Amino acid sequence: MIIEEAVEFAKKAHEGAVRKGTAVPYIVHPVETALIVALMTTDEEMVAAALLHDVVEDTPVTEEEIRSLFGERIASLVHAESEDKSKSWWERKQEKIDHLKTAPRDVKILALADKLSNLRSTARDYLLLGEEIWNRFNEKKKSSHAWYYWGMADGLQELSQYPAYKEYIALCQCVFGEYRKET
Numbered sequence: 001m002i003i004e005e006a007v008e009f010a011k012k013a014h015e016g017a018v019r020k021g022t023a024v025p026y027i028v029h030p031v032e033t034a035l036i037v038a039l040m041t042t043d044e045e046m047v048a049a050a051l052l053h054d055v056v057e058d059t060p061v062t063e064e065e066i067r068s069l070f071g072e073r074i075a076s077l078v079h080a081e082s083e084d085k086s087k088s089w090w091e092r093k094q095e096k097i098d099h100l101k102t103a104p105r106d107v108k109i110l111a112l113a114d115k116l117s118n119l120r121s122t123a124r125d126y127l128l129l130g131e132e133i134w135n136r137f138n139e140k141k142k143s144s145h146a147w148y149y150w151g152m153a154d155g156l157q158e159l160s161q162y163p164a165y166k167e168y169i170a171l172c173q174c175v176f177g178e179y180r181k182e183t
Helices: 002-013 028-038 044-052 061-068 072-081 091-099 105-136 142-155 163-176
Strands: none
Touching: 002 044, 002 061, 002 072, 028 044, 028 105, 044 061, 044 072, 044 105, 061 072, 072 091, 072 105, 091 105, 105 142, 105 163, 142 163
16 A cells, blocks of 8 residues: 555656656656565565655655655655755765665665666666767766766675676676776
8 A cells, every 4th residue: 555655646746757868757767766676675665665765856745745644764765865956966976875884774775776777777878879878967977977876886785685786787887887986
């Protein structure tokens, strides 16, 4: 029941939105994120949090609304995956990488699913568009995205037993090449 409610809530919250640089309805991303989470856990609250993970960050929905409708745990998971858009791209991404170092396993599972969904989309479009893809993002440098995605991979190593992590690493290698520290 909670998953169905989260699907409907996310669908309404993201209504009319599309994925950056595409005509793909935005709701595809949270649904894919939830499917990836469901391959790693049967915890329905985790799946619901995956469906809702971008509503606070990208829509007028507040964390308090999520808390009142879906409970403290789901609100906490959504909060952990949300970025503060008042900060610069670099600040937000560094915060995310730093947070993963001490984040609980549930937060890491959600982060892996979110980033894998994003990376699948990026890899697919990278194969079609090549280096032009970076122009659709606020941060236009491929090396910046490589730094972020490989930094996330480091923070998610605890999940290396999951096929999702292995796919994430393979897609990082496909899009960005081997790991490099420099930006």
